[in-house]
Amino acid sequence: MAKLYFRYGAMNSGKSTAMLQAAFNYEERGQQVLLTKPQIDTKGESAIVSRLGVSRPVDFVLAPTEDAGAAFAAQRGRVRRETGLDVSCLLVDEAQFLTETQVDDLLRIAILDGVPVLAYGIRTDFQTVAFPGSRRLLEVAHSLEELKTICRCGRKAVFNARRIGERFIFDGDQVAIDTSVVGFDEVRYESLCGACYLEESGGVLNSGRRPRVDFSYGSAPDADFA
Numbered sequence: 001m002a003k004l005y006f007r008y009g010a011m012n013s014g015k016s017t018a019m020l021q022a023a024f025n026y027e028e029r030g031q032q033v034l035l036t037k038p039q040i041d042t043k044g045e046s047a048i049v050s051r052l053g054v055s056r057p058v059d060f061v062l063a064p065t066e067d068a069g070a071a072f073a074a075q076r077g078r079v080r081r082e083t084g085l086d087v088s089c090l091l092v093d094e095a096q097f098l099t100e101t102q103v104d105d106l107l108r109i110a111i112l113d114g115v116p117v118l119a120y121g122i123r124t125d126f127q128t129v130a131f132p133g134s135r136r137l138l139e140v141a142h143s144l145e146e147l148k149t150i151c152r153c154g155r156k157a158v159f160n161a162r163r164i165g166e167r168f169i170f171d172g173d174q175v176a177i178d179t180s181v182v183g184f185d186e187v188r189y190e191s192l193c194g195a196c197y198l199e200e201s202g203g204v205l206n207s208g209r210r211p212r213v214d215f216s217y218g219s220a221p222d223a224d225f226a
Helices: 015-028 068-083 100-112 132-140 194-201
Strands: 004-008 032-038 047-049 055-057 060-062 087-092 117-121 143-146 159-164 167-169 188-192
Touching: 004 015, 004 100, 004 132, 015 032, 015 047, 015 087, 015 117, 032 068, 060 068, 068 087, 068 100, 087 100, 100 117, 100 132, 117 132, 159 194, 188 194
Parallel strands: 004 117, 004 143, 032 060, 032 087, 087 117
Antiparallel strands: 047 055, 159 167, 159 188
16 A cells, blocks of 8 residues: 655755655656645745755646646646556655645545655744644555754754744744745844753743644745745
8 A cells, every 4th residue: 555654854954855856766767757846935936946956847836725636637647648557655855834734635545546655845944833744644644754954052953943034933834935024134044953942032932822724825935945
């Protein structure tokens, strides 16, 4: 049986790079893959962009209300018509931005359609609260794999802190799609270990909060945290 895989990590853990490498590995063996990402991730427009400078267009993007299973089926049919081959794998970037329903669609693709699905993303936002897509992936994925990166202190980074210039902030929308939402010119993120995060936040964790997810804005600076 094909499986749904969730490969997660803090920002700068190489998720997009690993995904593009996985696509290359399949294609090197003559197999067909499909790449997708949520529409909310407008960095690179319709492409996946790695921090190492590697990029590749996706085959389709998923709008927040779109049926992921139907979108996959349409693209699978196109691949069959154009190549005479079936799709061997579906790869999903920035999976934290999927809806819970779309994650369930991915599970059905793996189980019912027999196509492995490799989803890459981050677990939690800058307030240590799980994204809906990531939370559902942690609940239903057959396989969970952490991709690791390091904090500024050298320990393993687990949290994603939001910065405005040199200042860390711990309030605002879960997704900073348009920087005008938080009233500043530039939003950046830094991967921190638990100790460094608590030091910057004054010991505060916001695990009991559920910030509003706003999908209505245009560009997403640093939305790809690979």
